[in-house]
Amino acid sequence: MTVPGLVESAAERFGDRIFLRVGDVTRTYAETREAAATMAGALAARGCRPGDRIAALLSNRIELVDLVLGCAWLGAVVVPLNTGLRGRSLRQALDAARPRFLYAEAESAAHAAAAGHRGVVWPVGGEDVPRPGVAEAIAPAPVRPEDTAALLFTSGTTGSSRGVRCPGAQFVWWGRNVSDALRLTSDDVLFTCLPLFHTNALNTLAHAMTVGASCVVGGRFSASRYWSQVADARATAVYLLGAMVPMLLARPPGPDDRAHRAWRGLSPATPGPLWGPFRDRFGVTLVDGFGSTETNLVIGATPDEYRPGRMGTVREGFSARVVDETLGPVADGTPGELLVRSHHPYAFSTGYLGDPEPSPGSWRRTGDRVVREPDGWFRFVDRVKDVIRRRGENISSSEVESVVRSHPAVAEAAAFPVGSDLAEDEVMVAVVVRPGSALDPEDLARHCARELPAFAVPRFVETVPALPLTETGKVRKAVLRERGVTSRTWDRAAVTSGTASPRSTWTASAPRPGSPP
Incomplete structure (x- = not known):
């Protein structure tokens, strides 16, 4: 029930099977065990010891996989940090984690220095960075299932991110639970383009090791290139987030939609009305579930x-x-x-x-x-x-978003509370217009009134070119709440009272200015 145990068991069972492809690097299970053992040796040669925290500011590249498995083999704690962190947020994470070492790409290393990191820095591509194959392999450390293998920071969509202590056994159980839920076998190829510094993508490695599947790690998510990447990977299972599903559906239909082998995908928090259209168009059955950095696949x-x-x-x-x-x-x-x-x-x-x-x-x-x-x-x-509290009622922002997305001109939406003169919340939605469509906010309000109780119908509507997202595709509602109502926001109450222009149509080709960062 440890990560080194999982690596060794997989190498013994699946040996010459392909385990991993990241960029131009392909490794078998046996080669992965050797890489973990020699990476651990390289870390030890540079002064790393069991229990040390080694941070990473790396995108989806083989160096991050090597660091994760090498740290586990050595008994050190890997701290994969969000590459989007800057300034205060990066300083908070570094102050909390207090890593002795940092492995980083050049730009991220500069940000870490500016944020106050004074430990040892290994720049990607440097001559003295630890890497597999250049040091003697060492035996796996005698770690226990409860020992911390990784310190993962939550997304911080509603406040400062917090470091979560993830023991080795948690990764093993992620592998067992998700591989069972997705019905994975050794014939499967898993594709993820989610960032390896978060639990979803990082645990994909454990899913594959559990059953002997292959895992292909892609770069940053791109809706326009996604299905061609899935096809190139020859993937049979994919990993999505709910926010990515409407982005893919908003794309114009194309020849890549079905030119792949994937037939199921883990996609937590996908709105119910999108499941059928997604399966019909792309041939992929979506599988939902509840899990978090702090827990596991508890519900699925x-x-x-x-x-x-x-x-x-x-x-x-x-x-x-x-x-x-x-x-x-x-x-x-x-x-x-x-x-x-x-x-x-x-x-x-x-x-x-x-x-x-x-x-x-x-x-x-x-x-x-x-x-x-x-x-x-x-x-x-x-x-x-x-939760939005209005007129004594609790309003589900998820329910409001589902109704707003069902409007034919809407590609994406986020509902959130803004203040009112009555010391309660008003409902506001930020909307991304579907390409080639035009949105009349009054028509959207009427659409919502047909599907929602009166107290839940949005008062404020504003179109934006894109919603502000975290690296894992979660909407940063704190950004939207802070920005709130602007001079460009459509106000249903003002229209009703006759104090504003009654109609304004917005199109995707000419989005209104003032979108959130």
């Missing part, structure tokens, strides 16, 4: 049994409950916060950096509002912090 579906817009059912070895603000249980069909618990030792993280370790088997709060249906299927409602 499979390609054989799924429901659009539902996360799935509780998986074996875990428990889940839905509670109110006092942490008391709520009835099925009632929204509440999701609490989860693992019965597997160290399948969850051992807590946040600086916090005490949670008791084994304790309930973990997720910050997600969900509904448990009477038959045991779970539906995501919202992040607790994203």
